Each structure stands twice: as C-alpha cells, then as structure tokens.
Amino acid sequence: MVNMRRLLTRIKSASSSGSNDSDLPREPPPPATPLSFPAYIPPNSQASTGDGSIQYFVKLFAALKKPSDVTAEHLDALNVRVTRDVALDDLLPRLCLPPLSWREAPAKLSENESIKLESKLSNGAAAPGHDIYYARLQELLFDNDAAFRRILRQPQLPGQQPVSPAHFRKFWVNLELMSEYWDTSLDNDIDVSSKAVTQPHNDNIDVDELRADPDKGSGKGAKKTYKGRRIGTGSQMPEIYRDDTVRYFVETIAWAFGCQVTTPRMPPRLSLKNCLLPVRHNSLVYRSPTDRQRARQGIVEGPVTAIQCRPDTSFRSPGGAIGEGWAEKLDLLREVGGMLLLAQQRAREGQEEKSPGEGKWWTTKPRWGGGAGGEVSNPAENSDEGPPPAKRGKKRESALESYKALNPPSGIWEKKVTYLRIGKDRNSEHDTIFMISSLNHHISILHMLVHPDYLQYLTTGSIISSPSGTLPPSDITPRTQYILEMRRSRWYDLFEAEDRVEAMIGVWGVMAWLMRAET
Secondary structure, eight states: OHHHHHHHHHHHHHHHHTSOGGGSOBOOOSOOOOOOOOOOOOOOOSSOSTTOBHHHHHHHHHTOOSGGGOOHHHHHHTTEEEEOSOOHHHHSOGGGSOOGGGGSOGGGSOTTTOOOOOSBBTTSSBOOOHHHHHHHHHHHTSOHHHHHHHHTTOOOOTTOOOOOOSTTHHHHHHHHHHHHHHOOTTOEEEEEOOOOOOOOOOSSOOHHHHHHOTTTTTTOOOEEEEESSOSSOGGGSOHHHHHHHHHHHHHHHHHTTTEEEEOOSSOOEEEETTEEEEOOOSEEEEEOOSOHHHHHTTOEEEEEEEEEEOOOOOOSOTTOOTTOOHHHHHHHHHHHHHHHHHHHHHTTTTOOOOOTTTTOGGGTSOOOOOOTTOSOOOGGGGSSSOOOOOOSSSOOOOHHHHHHOOOOOOOSSOTTEEEOOTTOOTTOSSEEEEEEEEETTEEEEEEEEEOHHHHHHHHHSOBTTBTTOBOOOTTSOOOGGGOEEEEEOOOEETTSHHHHHHHHHHHHHHHHHHTBOOO
C-alpha cells in the first residue's frame, strides 16, 4: 500500500511536469552508497569450539546482547562451511535448469529441438513449459528506462522500443522505487557558476539586495545541480522497497509452479532447546493446496523456500580487511539462522506442536505460594459497593479469572500451515534447503543440506549416537551430519538485464527441483 501511494505520487508529478523527474535539475542528493558485500568464510578447522555440550551452545547464543557481540566462535559452534560464487550448474541439478534453447521463441523451434523437462509437479499439476518461461524471460530483458517510463505512464524516448510489463509488473514498480536511491546510471552533477554582471556605477547601494544575495555580481557563489533518478542514497532507502522487489521477483516465478509467497504470520524464531532466537524471514514460499475448500481457508503447505532481505550496506570499518569485520560474521549468522529455521519448519511434517509446559503440573494444578493475606480474592467481595451492572452480550473474563487461569504459553507454529518437506530427496537423509538472500539491489541463491540429527541436537540437545548429548571431542573430526555445508551463487544485480535473467534461471531451477513429482 505504501509503495502504491508513492508510485501514484510519482505518476502525478511526472504528468504535471510533462517530463520524467530525471530530466529536471534539482538539488543534488547525498553521494551514492558504495557497494559492499560480506566476504567472511569460516576456517575449515577440525576442532570444535567449547566442550560440545548443549548447555555451552545455549549459553553462547543466549549471551548475545547486541549485534556486535557476534564473533567467529558462534559460527564455529555451528560447524559452518561456506563455498562462494558457485555456478548454477553446480548449485542445482542440471535437469531442473531450463535449457539454453528456451531463450528462443517457442514458435522458432521444432518439436525435436524443443526440450521438455518434468511433465508433472508434486501437486499433480502440469509443469510450466517453454512458453511460460519465455514470456517471463522477455520481460526481464526490458530496458530499465523504457520499463520505468511505462510504469510512470511517460512517453518513450525517440528510438526507444515500447515495452509493456505484465507478469513482472509489480517487480518493475518496486524496482523503479529502488532506482530512486541506487541507480547511478543517469547521475549528472552540473556546476553552475554565477556570472559576473557589470553594472554602471551607482552610489545608491541597495542594502536589502546585498543582504539577500551578498555574492551577487562578484562572480562567487558557485553551486551544483543534479540530473538523474536518485533522490537519496542507498543506505537511506526504506526496507520495504527491497523486500517487495525481491518478493515479486520470486513470486512471479513461484506462481508458475502453483506456489504463493506470503509474509510470516508469526515472528520467526529458531528453537535452541528451551531458548528461542529471533531470525529474519521476510517472505516464505508455500505450495497452494489442491483442495479448493482448504485454499479458501488460507491453508498453505510447506514451506518450500524462504526470502531473506537485509538493509545493511556497510560490513567493515574504513580501511578494514575484507572478511574481518564483525558485521560480515553477523550477516552470515543471519543467513544460517534463516536456513536452519526453514529446516526446522519443514521437519515438523507429521508432528503435532507441543507447547512449553504442556501437561506439566505448573500449568494444570492450582496452587498458592503461602504469602501473607491469603489467596487473591474478588475485589468486589471486600467492597461495600455492589457488583457492577451486568452488560448484555458476551461475558467478558474478569481480571481475577484471567489471573487464575492456568494455560501453557502460546505456540510458535502457524495454525494455517500444513508443514511438509516438499522436494526432499527420499534417497538421502539430508533435507535440501534453499533460500533467496538479498543485499543492496542484489540477490543470491543459497543451498544447504541439513541432517535430522543436527536439527534434533538444536531442538532437544540430544544426539542419537551419543548418550551424553555432546558433540564429538575436539580431537575428532565432526561427522558429516553435524556439519553445515553452505554453498552460494554469486550476487545478481537486479538493475542489469543479464543478471536478472541468470537470477530467474536459478530461482526457476530451485522451484523445479523442489516441486518435482515425487517418485
């Protein structure tokens, strides 16, 4: 809603001026925010940190008070290994990636030349084919300026090919809003110097005029004007612009596979035994149920994957070495936390939520601590005034009744989500976790394999093969099920057409792999 209001304001302003805002000189915005990305890679040390007990693990993360408290020790405790800039062919199975021939129009290819992928999805629907892929692909190849002018309802420039976004329209709307802070392609700072004006000698000096412009006629007072798209700098951009841009980019592809993208209905929290750690999930991709009645009730299945956007633009101090900033470690920990929560949610398949304290005596048995004055009673019984007059309608619970009620804490599971491990390989014990990560105006595709033993250790603190509930000693190499191998693609710039296409190929491959028909 906020973005649409902003867009309508831009359209009205552009229509009244008769030209695009980038054509009008104005006060220069702050300098452009330099691009910066985290580059910390945990060392592949064989020694585990601490004593390997869950008590140490919980204490380590519960002691975090502020973001700068994050150190390499937290990532070492999670046994994280990172591989950067992985090609899509290595990140995803080649069979789920769209073939290169799909970049040609379907009408130009014969049946023998047209390559077909999986014909069925896990929801029973037909898999999207060449025509659906090609229609979306062409919209990402639009020229930025032409698409922005179409969104702002401005005429195209001479010689500019007209475009009409359809599937990716919401993406282009929000990308145009992002361009006001990040797009430096049209930046043009103009130095405007006041020209010296020679006036005939006049003994009658206009004091008011000199006060208003003391540099008038002196040749001084040089100033700058600006032409371009930006009205601010990237670090000032509202977070919702990035969140919605990435969401609608992924959503347009997910719809083709019978999925929808929604924001979390409950605060995302990672379970670490009896400790809940807040993590970031901006959006979640769910599979829409085939039952229409369940779909009308808002029930979804999954989650399939997640989207995490972060507003940080600086990750190291000026002059700091790449990979040594605490903000780089924090950013990696945020990504790992988001993927572990996604794995925990998918692992709830076939389980029922058990609230903390459910079935315990302190949530079922009334008791009194024995303090002076006896148990709390109804204030009306100790007052000379009669009870308040009864009101019609539903009876409201009194403060005393609320005080005496014994209920376990509210759960952390979403009520309208049928938790399923959609796309899990039945021949592997590990669950395949994908997440779309976003910084600045870029996105990256993350991949991680998570073993159920690892999740059990996080959630309960116990290990199946270790009665003592501890990780392997420091002199023993941790087993593969207790190592998190994160692989990530390079960062794709959403302002570059070819990067948008490659990012779409990656997201398309993720959806095709996770939504493939189970055999």
